[in-house]
Amino acid sequence: MIKTENLQKRYGNFNLNCSFEVKKGCITGLVGQNGAGKTTVFKALLGLIYPDGGKAEIFGKNITDFTPEDKEKIGAALSDSGFSEYLTVKDIIPILKALYKSFDEKFFIRQGEKLGLPLNKKIKEFSTGMKAKLKILVAVSHKASLLILDEPTAGLDVVARDELLEILREYMEEDENRAILISSHISGDLESLCDDIYMIHNGKIVLHEDTDVILSDYAIIKVTEEQFKSLDKQYILRVKKEPFGYVCLTDQKAFYAENYPEAVIENGSADKVITMIIRGQEA
Amino acid sequence: MKGLLIKDFRLMKSQINFFIILTAVTVVLAVFSDNPSFVPGYLPFVMSVFALSTISYDEFNNSSAFLFTLPVSRTGYALEKYCLSLILGAGSWLFALAVTTVSGMIKGTAVFSETAAAALIILPFLFISVAVMLPVQLKFGGEKGRIILMIIFGAVFLIFVTALKTGEAIGNDIQAISNPLSGVNLKALFAGAFIAGAASLLISMKISCSVMNKKEF
Numbered sequence: 142m143i144k145t146e147n148l149q150k151r152y153g154n155f156n157l158n159c160s161f162e163v164k165k166g167c168i169t170g171l172v173g174q175n176g177a178g179k180t181t182v183f184k185a186l187l188g189l190i191y192p193d194g195g196k197a198e199i200f201g202k203n204i205t206d207f208t209p210e211d212k213e214k215i216g217a218a219l220s221d222s223g224f225s226e227y228l229t230v231k232d233i234i235p236i237l238k239a240l241y242k243s244f245d246e247k248f249f250i251r252q253g254e255k256l257g258l259p260l261n262k263k264i265k266e267f268s269t270g271m272k273a274k275l276k277i278l279v280a281v282s283h284k285a286s287l288l289i290l291d292e293p294t295a296g297l298d299v300v301a302r303d304e305l306l307e308i309l310r311e312y313m314e315e316d317e318n319r320a321i322l323i324s325s326h327i328s329g330d331l332e333s334l335c336d337d338i339y340m341i342h343n344g345k346i347v348l349h350e351d352t353d354v355i356l357s358d359y360a361i362i363k364v365t366e367e368q369f370k371s372l373d374k375q376y377i378l379r380v381k382k383e384p385f386g387y388v389c390l391t392d393q394k395a396f397y398a399e400n401y402p403e404a405v406i407e408n409g410s411a412d413k414v415i416t417m418i419i420r421g422q423e424a
Numbered sequence: 425m426k427g428l429l430i431k432d433f434r435l436m437k438s439q440i441n442f443f444i445i446l447t448a449v450t451v452v453l454a455v456f457s458d459n460p461s462f463v464p465g466y467l468p469f470v471m472s473v474f475a476l477s478t479i480s481y482d483e484f485n486n487s488s489a490f491l492f493t494l495p496v497s498r499t500g501y502a503l504e505k506y507c508l509s510l511i512l513g514a515g516s517w518l519f520a521l522a523v524t525t526v527s528g529m530i531k532g533t534a535v536f537s538e539t540a541a542a543a544l545i546i547l548p549f550l551f552i553s554v555a556v557m558l559p560v561q562l563k564f565g566g567e568k569g570r571i572i573l574m575i576i577f578g579a580v581f582l583i584f585v586t587a588l589k590t591g592e593a594i595g596n597d598i599q600a601i602s603n604p605l606s607g608v609n610l611k612a613l614f615a616g617a618f619i620a621g622a623a624s625l626l627i628s629m630k631i632s633c634s635v636m637n638k639k640e641f
Contacts, residue, residue, distance in 0.1 A: 184489070184640075184641065187492070187493045188492065189489050189492055189493070189640065189641040190640040190641065191640065208497070209495035209496060209497050209500065210495065212493070212494065212495040212496075213495045215493070217490075217493035219489055219490055219493065221486050221489070222485065222486040222487055222488075222489040222490040222641075223485070223487065223490050224431075224487065224490065225431070225435060225481050225482065225484065225485070225487045226484070226485055226487075227435055227438050227481060227484075228431070228434055228435065232431075232434040232437075235430050235434075236427050236430050236431045236434070237427070238427075239426040239427035239430055240426075240427035240494050240495050240496070241495065289493075
C-alpha cells in the first residue's frame, strides 16, 4: 500500500532519510520520540511537503502524481491540524458528502452519537478526546483503503484511547485489503494494535520488527558488572551503564533466560526497545 | 470545489450578524440616501473581503494542512477562493442593484438603465481588487497579507493623488484628462474595462495557483 525508498527531507540540521513499507491487511506503527521525523514522514506521504529526494508510492503510484480522486482512497488524521474549529459536526457532514463519493453519512452520524460527539457544538468547545475521536471518525467514514494517522492517541486518557483503537480494529475487520499507518510517541499504545512497528530516530529508521517478535523475543537484561563481564554478547543489541551495573537489550530472550538464570530478564516492549536503541550503545 | 465552498459558507455563518447589519445598512442607504448609486459600489467590495477572511479561518490552528489531506488539490483550493470572492461580490452587487433600483423606482428618482450603467462599471474594479487581494493573502497569510494589502492600496492612493497634483501643477486638470474619454464610445469603454478586469483575474489566478503549488504545510 505504501512504499518509500530513501524518502528525504532536510530542515536545517534535521535530515530525514527513511525507507519503509506498509502492506495490505497490515497495521504498521511508526514510533519515535518527539522530533524524530514521524510527522515529516506523514506530511510527505500526504503531499503537504515536497520531499528533497527518494521515492514514495501509495497504491503503487508516486505521491507527486496524486490527484484528488486518489486522495479519496486515503483517510488521514494529523496531530496538529483538523477541520476549522469554528465548524460544528453538523457543518462537516455536507462538506464530507461533497468531497467523498463514498461518504457514509448514516455511519458517521451513528458512530458520532456512539462516541458522544455533539452535532451542534463548535469543535473549539470539544475536549481533546472528542477532537481526536472526530478526526478518526472523519478518516474512517468514507470507505478509505488506507488510513494515515499521525499521533491520533496523543493526549488521550486510557478510556478514550481504547475507544479510538476499537474504531480502528473495526475498520480493519470490515475489509482485509485495508491498511493503516499510525504513529505515536507512546509506543505502548500501538503494541496491542500493530502487526509491525518501525522505530524512527533522528530521521532514520533504526528498527523494523513484527510486534509479536518484539513482545516475545526482545528482552531487557539487567546484570551486575561481574555478570556483565561473563555475559555472552553475541545477541546483545544495545548496552547501557546504570548505577547497579548494566542494562542490555537482546532479541534472543530465550537464550539468556536459559543460560543466565541469575540475570534479571524483563519482557520486551516497544517503549523499552526504542529507549535502549536510542540511549544505549552498541555492544 | 463544492466541498470547499460549503465549508466556507458554513464558516461565514458564524458572522451572520454582520451580514444582517450590512443588509440593513444597504437597504437604509438605498431608501434614504439622495444618491444611492454608490451602494452597488461599496457592498461588493465589503463582501469580497469576506472571502479573504476564510483564508484566515483556514490558517487558524493550522487547519489548512488538514484540508490538503482531503480530496482537494492546491490549484482547486486557490480557484475556489476566486469562485467564492466572485459569488459574494457578484451576488451582493446584484442585491445592491436590485435594492437601489426598486428604491429609485418607488421614489421616482432614477431609471433602471442609469442605475445599472453606474453599477456595471463597478464590476471590473471588483475583479481587479479581487485579483490583487487573493494572491497576496494566499502568499503571506491572513495577518501579514492584510498589512501588505494596506501598503499596496496606500501606495496606489498616493500615486493617484500625486499624479493628480502633478497634473494640476502643470496645468492639465482632470477635465482635460477626461475630455478625450468623452469622445470614446461608452460601450467600448465598458468592454475595455471588463477585458482588463477579466485579464487581471486570469493572471492573478495563475499567480495564486503557483503560490499554492510552492507552499508547504
